[in-house]
Amino acid sequence: EDELSRSSHSNPGKSLVNGIKTNPAANSPKSGLPVPMGPPVYVDLAYIPNHCSGKNTDPEFFKRVRASYYVVSGNDAANGEPSRAVLDALLEGKSQWGENLQVTLIPTHDTEVTREWYQQTHEKQQELNIMVLASSSTVVMQDESFPACKIEF
Secondary structure, three states: OOOHHHHHHOOOOOOEOOEEOOOHHHHHHHHOOOOOOOOEEEEEEOOHHHHHOOOOOOHHHHEEEEEEEEEOOOEHHHHHOOHHHHHHHHHHHHHHOOOOOEEEEEEOOOOOHHHHHHOOOOHHHHHHOEEEEEOOOOOEEEOOEEOOOOOOO
């Protein structure tokens, strides 16, 4: 504890991870520096970061964050949202879980990227016990309608 407080006073922005001084900003997956390993985290629902853009999400995310449901947002093809690479990373990450838990992918928009990925990887999805929900449900409120999905736990 003394080492941690000395470290944070003398080196602002740095902390101790397993007794090693680190810079939290340098631990992002895209920085090229190794991220300390830990056990996977199991959650019911996870939102794929950054509108399913490849900027912050890779197979390591899916190895570590194991969800029953993943929400895939993104409807901006010009910015690579959703990213085919991220959808492929889900397959790669899930293939290393060692257990065949059911996973449901919930796209918030019907996009060409999502449709193409679904068709081209359907066998792999079945093998890995991944189900993709169709975005055919619609909620209508006043003068507005939008796709929706209801999940009960």
